[in-house]
Amino acid sequence: MKNKYFLIPAVAFIISIFLYSCEKNAVQIIDVPVSGAQLKFFNFGVNAPVVNFFANETKVSAALSATGVESGTTGVAYGTVFPAINSYAVIAPGTYNFKGQRPSTATSDANLAISSLSTAVQDGKNYSLYLAGIYNSTSKTIESFIVEDALPPVDTSGGYVRFVHAISNANPLNLVLKNNVTGVETVVATNIAYKSASSFVKVPFGTYELYCRYPNSATNIISRNGTSAVSVLRANTYTFSIRGDITVTSATAANRPFIDNTPNR
Known part of the structure; x- marks a missing residue:
């Protein structure tokens, strides 16, 4: 089965043979395997608002935008996953502060990071990052954690x-x-x-x-x-x-x- 990967842009991010630059909110979809760290993002924090996920200051989950203006209503809502299909977002390996952050155009708490997790991700490995627990509406925070997805070899017998x-x-x-x-x-x-x-x-x-x-x-x-x-x-x-x-x-x-x-x- 051919996997799809979401290629995430950032300054000086060089993934395999691809050298590219584009606006901050863009997400490219490619149909070939690439090098880099591959991530899925889960908003499973009870009562958590819609967020976008960031690696440092670069957005790694977003709807495509023709204007570069972020939508205040689209993002990763509670109970949803990005990317939603059987694929991963791809970033360069390294240590990042992964944040679940409110959209810049949200009517309340715009750009507020409700979660923060500093961790390293490695080339060629897959990960899932979760917002989890119960949203604290006073401190406006939610817990997060990351697990490695040690995918087994493709096996057609099961x-x-x-x-x-x-x-x-x-x-x-x-x-x-x-x-x-x-x-x-x-x-x-x-x-x-x-x-x-x-x-x-x-x-x-x-x-x-x-x-x-x-x-x-x-x-x-x-x-x-x-x-x-x-x-x-x-x-x-x-x-x-x-x-x-x-x-x-x-x-x-x-x-x-x-x-x-x-x-x-």
Whole structure:
């Protein structure tokens, strides 16, 4: 499968054989593998406002702009991911201050960074950066963390899945996949704590219900089943992340505990 990558411009960013310059808010999409560090950005901070993600002072998530003027309504909203498709944004390797920042044209808190995380990213590696926890409306801050996406080799005999825990008020959890046809349950991640990720594990391709359970318990704490069951396709790789507030019991509230399915490749 051919991956798409979003190439992010910045001063003196030289990616592979590409030398380019363009306006700060532009995002280029290319269809060939490139060198650099590759990132996905998740706004999974409960009650967090729309943000754009920055590496130092360079925007790395944005809608394309014909005028160079940033939109105050577009960006990465709660529960969404950039890039949304099975691709990554690409930047030069190095140490960055990654920020979740309010749009410059937002009607409130314009340009305010609600999260900040200083970390190094390496050439040829993939990463996922999460806003997580519960937004503090007084300090106007949210937690963030980053995990490496150690993608397995493409394997046409099955698919690969992993589990990321992004609910700040939930204890460590297991992730269980239940095959919709056979009914067989497989524990694919064990005792994963907040701000942590499991390794990718291979599972047969098929349709699965997803359940989060506390270790040594058969009780489903978070479920994704019925019409929201997920398909695992051969040769594909998926991250199942949890977000929300574990104390919410409503089945429809936006901040309820939820299992997200994001294809990595």
